Amino acid sequence: MPMDDRELNETIESLCRSKAEEFHLIGYEHVTAEEIWQCVSNGYRQGEEPPLYRIVNDILSLKVTAFMNFMTISAFKGTAF
Numbered sequence: 001m002p003m004d005d006r007e008l009n010e011t012i013e014s015l016c017r018s019k020a021e022e023f024h025l026i027g028y029e030h031v032t033a034e035e036i037w038q039c040v041s042n043g044y045r046q047g048e049e050p051p052l053y054r055i056v057n058d059i060l061s062l063k064v065t066a067f068m069n070f071m072t073i074s075a076f077k078g079t080a081f
Contacts (some may be wrong), residue, residue, distance in 0.1 A: 015059045022062060039070040
């Protein structure tokens with residue numbers, strides 16, 4: 001049975017919180033679920049809705065180095081968090 005938008009958003013939010021907690025355990029205490037989602041969703045084209053399995057994989061396989069690269073580039077671009 002397909003998920004509705006609310007269930008999909010809750011699932012994605014839960015995965016991002018889980019990844020942020022993982023980063024907290026390895027010393028990155030200030031990472032938020034919103035920043036995780038910004039990093040992951042930055043890889044999708046504007047208007048693209050990737051399949052759920054890709055979103056889940058992208059969140060759970062996100063490495064600290066990729067996240068920190070995204071944050072650094074965003075800081076240079078002047079993106080506010």
